[in-house]
Amino acid sequence: MTTTQERLSAEPASPAAPPAAEATATRPRRSPLHAVRRLLPAVPILAALAVWQLLTSYDVVAWVRFDKIPGPGEVGAAMTAQLESAVFYQHVVSSLGRILSGFALAGLAGVLTGIAVGRSKIAAALVRPLIEVARPIPAIALVPIAILLFPTSEQGIVFITFFAAFFPVTVATIHAMKALPPVWTDAARTLGASRFQILLHVVVPGAMPSIFSGLSVSMGVAWICVISAEMISGQFGVGYWTWMSYSLLDYAGVVTGMLTIGVLGFTTSWAIERVGRRVNRWLPGEGA
DSSP: OOOHHHHHHHSOOOOOOOHHHHHHHHSOOOOHHHHHHHHTTHHHHHHHHHHHHHHHHTTOBSSSBOSSSOOHHHHHHHHHHHHTOHHHHHHHHHHHHHHHHHHHHHHHHHHHHHHHHHHOHHHHHHHHHHHHHHTTSOGGGGHHHHHHHSSSHHHHHHHHHHHHHHHHHHHHHHHHHHHSOHHHHHHHHHTTOOHHHHIIIIIHHHHHHHHHHHHHHHHHHHHHHHHHHHHHHOSSSHHHHHHHHHHTTOHHHHHHHHHHHHHHHHHHHHHHHHHHHHHTTTSTTTOO
16 A cells, blocks of 8 residues: 555656746746837937038037037047047046035035924024025025135035035925925824924925935036036036136047037036935825
C-alpha cells in the first residue's frame, strides 16, 4: 500500500514556465505613443535651432536684425572651445558657489521667517512691515551698497543673491501657514500633541508644497541677480565672462554664456523639483 508521499513523487511534475516567458508576461508593454511623448521635448528645441539657422544664414533684417547674430555653427564651435578650456570651468564653479551659498542662506532664513510670521501675531506685527518695504527693491540696485558694506566683491555678490532669493520663499511660506486647514492642528491638539510637535509633524510637512514652489521661484530670481551682479562688479563667473565677451566683440561667446546660464539654471531648478517630489511624496500627484 503506497503512501501519499510516494504517490506524489510518482506523479510527473508540471513543467515550469521559462524565466524569459515570465519576465515577458509581467513586463508592461509600452505603446508607440509613449516613445513619441519622450521625444516631444526635443521638437521645440530643434525647431528653434532651425529658425535660428535660417534667420542668420539669410541675414534677415526686419523689425529685428539678425545680420550680426552668430549662427548655431559659430556658437557650437565657441562652446566646444570653451569646454576644452580650464578657465571656463573656473567661471562656472565661481557662479555655482555664489548661487548655492546665497540660495542656501536665503532658503533657511526665508522658511524660518515665514513660519514665525505666519504662526505668531507678534512676529507678524514686527517683521511683516519690514518685509513689505524691502521686497519691492530690486536686488541689483543694492550693488553700490554691497560694495560699501563688504570688503570683497565675492561677499557682496553672495549678499545680493541672498537678498533676491529671500523674499519669494518667505512670502510663499507665510501664505502656506495661512492656507493650512485648521482641522489638522485641531486634530493633533486633541490627540495631545504639543505646540512643537504640531509644528514639526503637521505644520511644516503640510506647508512643504508651497515652500518648494517658493524655492523654485527663488532659484530663478537668484540666477538673474547673480549674473547681473557679476557683470557689474564680478571678477569671475559666467556673468563676468559673458560681459567680457561682449566687450571684446565676441558675439559667439556672448551667446555661449547665455546658453551656459540657461543650462545651469535648468539644472538647479530640476534638482529642487526632484527634492520637492521626494519630500512631498505623500501628495497624490507627486508619488508617481
